[in-house]
Amino acid sequence: MRSLFCRHSVFFIAFFIFLAASCSKKNELPPQKIPVQAQTFSWYAFTQNSFEKIAKLSDAPVVPAKPWTEAVRISSISCAASADKADGIPEGYAVVNRCGILVFKGDSVELCSDSALFSGKTAGNLVFFSDIPFFSVYRSTFFNDADGKKTQDFTPFLIQFTPDQRIFYPVVTVQNLGFDSRYEITDFIWDGTVWTCSAKASENEKTVFSYCTFQPKEPLYAITPENAGSSLLVAESSAVKFRGAQETLDFSNAPARIKELLGSLPETADFSLSCYTAGGHSPRVFVSAHNKKSSASQLLANALLSENWCGVLFEDGTFFLKGALFSRPVMNGGKPVALKLPKLLAGYVYSGFTVSGSSLYAAWEETSFFKTGRSGFICVDLDAVLYKVEK
Structure with missing residues (x-):
């Protein structure tokens, strides 16, 4: 799998804090790596018409690979911009192909079909x-x-x-x-x-x-x-x-908040980024392409812009985040943070994501060319990771 960072850990989410956001790219210090215990995230896998919690990715039910149009998988995921209910937590939503819609509210998940x-x-x-x-x-x-x-x-x-x-x-x-x-x-x-x-x-x-x-x-x-x-x-x-x-547009045309969020990436980084807006319209695609001969080196990524925070998830599990989550203070003094989600098995990738309250939900799937096998999502407790709040 193509990767932004070469080090991974099965048991930890690697959590990076940008220590010198005000420095130039040439002088910027590398991010600090802080290990976070594995109990801060949970795996979920899709069955034929539902989903189940699993202890580890390899426990996901084995399913025959199908064309992505026919497979049970998260095909699209985003979140509302606001909430009109008493608790005020904006909900996240994921369309599950052939199955229904997942509704994420804080740390709770419901499948509607x-x-x-x-x-x-x-x-x-x-x-x-x-x-x-x-x-x-x-x-x-x-x-x-x-x-x-x-x-x-x-x-x-x-x-x-x-x-x-x-x-x-x-x-x-x-x-x-x-x-x-x-x-x-x-x-x-x-x-x-x-x-x-x-x-x-x-x-x-x-x-x-x-x-x-x-x-x-x-x-x-x-x-x-x-x-x-x-x-x-x-x-x-x-x-x-x-x-x-x-x-598709050149990455130089991407929203300023996204360009700032990814400001620590090498200028030679190749990626294709689908940018969503919370409660918004179809995503726009921005490309940073320095390898003119081939797009094979491009990492796929998804961005989500909310009023108080913005995030980008790369297919290798590198996740950048900046701002303030619901009912939480601004993280890291307003500077970007980055997490490394748990390493996936060979042939698996992360795709889209959403955040509801202080819970991150990221889709994963087993993929080969135009076919998809096993699929599901991971839930990460950002309170425990970013704010050190125990529940």
């Missing part, structure tokens, strides 16, 4: 409108029998999850956007205003692509498949415009 909605569907693309989670589903006809769609009166696309009732509602269907029942919307980009969608149909062993954009004329949570015809401004689009919406 709807077998009729998730069975046979690829789910992902978590975004928020007014702090309400929305995500998309589609059926991959490449790996599934296309005849399975013939019994459907409509094809769901955009789904709303209501945090209070823990219920899923279809919001927009494929037909609402002008496509017939042959099509599935396999991807979208929402920039906060315009939704740009890619649709695909398979017929007579041929694949046909089509594109559209839409803009809601009223709050997204007020739209249903029944009123979407009068509530959406729909327009044809193109492959060129869709690729433009997906454009």
